[in-house]
Amino acid sequence: MVRKILFGLLMALVLLLFFAATRPDTFRVERSTTVKAEPAKVYALLNDFHFFPSWSPWQKLDPAMQTTHSGAPSGPGAVYAWTGNDAVGSGRMEILQTIPNTSVALKLDFLKPFEAHNTTLYTLTPGNDGMTNVTWAMFGASPYIAKLMGIFVSMDSMIGKDFERGLANLKAVAEK
Numbered sequence: 001m002v003r004k005i006l007f008g009l010l011m012a013l014v015l016l017l018f019f020a021a022t023r024p025d026t027f028r029v030e031r032s033t034t035v036k037a038e039p040a041k042v043y044a045l046l047n048d049f050h051f052f053p054s055w056s057p058w059q060k061l062d063p064a065m066q067t068t069h070s071g072a073p074s075g076p077g078a079v080y081a082w083t084g085n086d087a088v089g090s091g092r093m094e095i096l097q098t099i100p101n102t103s104v105a106l107k108l109d110f111l112k113p114f115e116a117h118n119t120t121l122y123t124l125t126p127g128n129d130g131m132t133n134v135t136w137a138m139f140g141a142s143p144y145i146a147k148l149m150g151i152f153v154s155m156d157s158m159i160g161k162d163f164e165r166g167l168a169n170l171k172a173v174a175e176k
Helices: 002-021 039-046 049-055 144-150 155-174
Strands: 026-035 066-071 078-083 090-099 103-112 116-126 132-141
Touching: 002 144, 026 155, 039 049, 039 116, 039 132, 039 155, 049 066, 049 078, 049 155, 132 155
Parallel strands: none
Antiparallel strands: 026 132, 066 078, 078 090, 090 103, 103 116, 116 132
């Protein structure tokens, strides 16, 4: 009887590992909101990391977080690095490409609690009456361990609520 149970557990583990291998090789998390502000005002908040703490969804998770700015003061080449508690970990962001009042693309490197290298893209679309639709997307590769973890919790469920909170904060700052 014990052998049958152990064999059943082993087979379940093998099936789980096989199923993880069939999961997609990439992921994408995306959220959007509409802001009562011109694209230029929203773009200024995204294109300069000095404004990031004013709307970041992670800033309040570690008020003692240490941050540094390097490279260009804003736009391509601007770098923001952080080290904090377990809730925020440590990492680095660098603005790679911008299209004024339209988009900001970042290279995002997480170092702790786990290493990951992703791309973040903010897209701004003008709307009617001075409104701006803001889309925040993050995408990247899903290595095998991420695929395995994704069976139990998706990147969308892990990061999506943070993006929603961050966009709400960005909206509040931009609409002042």
